[in-house]
Amino acid sequence: MLITHKNLLLNIAFCATLVVASIMTIVAADAHGYSREGLEIKHPWTRVAPPGAKVAVGFMKITNTGKEADRLIGGSFALSDRVEVHEMSVTDGVMRMGEVKGGLEVVPGATVVLEPGSYHLMLMGLSGSPKLDERVKGTLRFEKAGDIEVEFAVAPLGAKSHSDKNGSPDAKHEHGGHDMKHHH
């Protein structure tokens, strides 16, 4: 079969389109955001929680693009009873965690990062573990902007960031398939 010049060009164009399309899909899947009232919320995410866990964590980046300071004071999460804004730190080997009194302030132009080992949404009274790659509905409550609806992406157990795929894909059912428990 002869490959004509035109055919070859068509093939290249086709492949290029596929590559671009898949990159766009990956980017779209990896970054989701919400904005309202001068607040930009980037990639809210949580992790698969171990079976029986009554708490989980929510992370994200919040940028204030407006002219007024605002405060994250709470929110809701479809799989939990209540949500608190927490701060966590490890000093001299001791982990300390507690509510951020009065909420987490985001001043104009600033970005506040909720991430492992630091600020987080404490998702309390969990009714079930978030499942990998599903989206869990929730809201973020701001003092001035009010409630902003978001969806939390679900990263594996042990994930250090929303794009960390190295964690365990499922806390409960992966003992055989995943290389988690193969030494008995």
Place this chain on the structure above:
Amino acid sequence: MAAKTTLLARLRFALWGLVALAAVIAGALVLGHMQEAARQGASLPGAVRIGGEFELIDQNGKAFSSERLKAKPHAVFFGFTHCPDICPTTLYEMTKHLEALGSKANDLAVLFITVDPARDTPEQLNKYLSAFDSRIIGLSGSEAQVADVTKKYRIVAEKVGTSDGGYTMNHTATVFLFDGKGTLVSTLSWEEDEKTRQAKLDRLAERG
């Protein structure tokens, strides 16, 4: 006159050189000593003893005594299942380290001791730990038994009330590594990178 000044200047220069050399040597010695001390952990002069005998209940509801750790290298850390971040992450990382060690980890005892026995019953620990390496032993007990073991391991464990009337716990998150004689030989910390922690566990499993 001029010659004398030059000589003095040279002498001063040489002396300062010696001082600098001495400082460098002293620094290197101190650093070496500190590294050695850090490597040996418990052999630090005047270091408090960490660890001791205890009686607890494992995640299968069976009694677990520190007798079981005799002649076994062991890793011990404390936490609770109402802990959203550091405890599941430490357990997850320990699981990965044990996988990397493979069968070499079979003689290593890894203990996760709850600081919250009121909520972390053996059944709760059993459920929770099913997500992690099955060689990790989860331990609970009565309030008194847990208070005893946290005291012996010099663990900070304090209840902090939450606005809904519940509580969370502040606690020591360090993983303590003991050799078969029960001597603290090293620790793993949250800030360390994965390779460093793995190397410490490899060494612990090897020394037996």
